[in-house]
Amino acid sequence: MMQSCFKNKIGDVVLPGDIFSFELPVTEDGSVKAEKIICGPGLRRNGDEVLVCKSGILRHKQPNLYWIDSQQKRYVPAKGESVIGIVTAKSGDIFKVDVGGSEQASLSYLAFEGATKRNRPNVQVGDLVYAQFIIANKDMEPELVCIDSNGKANGMGVFGADGFLFKVSLGLVRRLLAPQSEIVKDLEKLFPSEIVVGMNGCVWVKAKTVQQTLIVANLIESCENMTAQQRQALFKRVADGNL
Amino acid sequence: MANDGASKLSKNLLRMKFMQRSLGADVKKQLEEDEKRIISDEHWYLDLPELKAKENYIIEESSFVPCEDLVYGRMSFKGFNPEVEKLMTLMNTHNRDEEEEEEMEDPGRMETDVTDEEMARRYESLVESMKKKFAKKRNRPALDQDVNSNVEDVQPKKAFLKPQD
Numbered sequence: 001m002m003q004s005c006f007k008n009k010i011g012d013v014v015l016p017g018d019i020f021s022f023e024l025p026v027t028e029d030g031s032v033k034a035e036k037i038i039c040g041p042g043l044r045r046n047g048d049e050v051l052v053c054k055s056g057i058l059r060h061k062q063p064n065l066y067w068i069d070s071q072q073k074r075y076v077p078a079k080g081e082s083v084i085g086i087v088t089a090k091s092g093d094i095f096k097v098d099v100g101g102s103e104q105a106s107l108s109y110l111a112f113e114g115a116t117k118r119n120r121p122n123v124q125v126g127d128l129v130y131a132q133f134i135i136a137n138k139d140m141e142p143e144l145v146c147i148d149s150n151g152k153a154n155g156m157g158v159f160g161a162d163g164f165l166f167k168v169s170l171g172l173v174r175r176l177l178a179p180q181s182e183i184v185k186d187l188e189k190l191f192p193s194e195i196v197v198g199m200n201g202c203v204w205v206k207a208k209t210v211q212q213t214l215i216v217a218n219l220i221e222s223c224e225n226m227t228a229q230q231r232q233a234l235f236k237r238v239a240d241g242n243l
Numbered sequence: 244m245a246n247d248g249a250s251k252l253s254k255n256l257l258r259m260k261f262m263q264r265s266l267g268a269d270v271k272k273q274l275e276e277d278e279k280r281i282i283s284d285e286h287w288y289l290d291l292p293e294l295k296a297k298e299n300y301i302i303e304e305s306s307f308v309p310c311e312d313l314v315y316g317r318m319s320f321k322g323f324n325p326e327v328e329k330l331m332t333l334m335n336t337h338n339r340d341e342e343e344e345e346e347m348e349d350p351g352r353m354e355t356d357v358t359d360e361e362m363a364r365r366y367e368s369l370v371e372s373m374k375k376k377f378a379k380k381r382n383r384p385a386l387d388q389d390v391n392s393n394v395e396d397v398q399p400k401k402a403f404l405k406p407q408d
Binding site for chain 2: 035036037038039040041043044045048050059061065067076078079080081082130136154155174177178179181184187188190191192193194195196197198199206207208
């Protein structure tokens, strides 16, 4: 069984350099018969082995998905992830977008909803874009698009005329985006507000007043290192108006 | 005399295109053989065992999104931005629906809007009209007859009638 070597390590701390190796069961006719496994972030394939390349906790999701739950601040672009980027340059038919990765991503002016050669999107240097990676690998310049496969924007594109942008760790971002996130449930009860969370650690907040915007931003930032009780106590104090 | 002159010329010159015509058959053959030998000497190969394409049993996924079922990144609370709230429900229910579909995966039994009988009836007419389309013009009347098995009285063939004075 290929999965058995993973099974007894689920929930354990693993370190870079750890190796999961397995013998592929071979049938009589020489062909290999094994179920496939998917190794997510933190695991990489090396021949017939799986190497750990991040320190963290080994997680598992049915049926055959394994990954390392790790804490980091440096964003590495991954295909399909939605991020908040800052447009840093306009050059010909592409925009350069800073997403916090090792290299700036490129964003074609045609990759916006309703954009044609004639009808260019109105994007200025310094604008924020919520976009999705269509190309992201270690050997190539990452590329963003602001449309899905049907050509719909789905909330992607330029946003944030005002509001406040700040950076948090990638772990906090994942906690914010988790289904039924506790932090989001607590935030929901406070003021009318809007947040945009990018997988690259950027969070953008806007509320009715500047004061409220800053309160929400500070609350999210402070969620980084707080237990659930501490957080709920703090949120209650804010809701009561005595911070 | 021509032969004498040719043998004195260098090999490389003889190999040129415009010299080919003046060469004799045996000289040509020899040149070709020389060339072949040069190529086979220069042609080298790696002494490696034959590489077999193996099927991959390990698939890499670099994103956390499918691992942790992360939700849509734009959120609005208490009606601050109704547009985003609409999008939120759309995107998040969309994901959940997909999951549910996977969970209730029951091959061979899908909920259908169109019953099998209705489908068959529809395709019946489609098949006929497609058949007509692909039939050659000449065969078309015959086909029509086949379709309506009760042959109607065939109209007399139209012919040019000479006008009477």
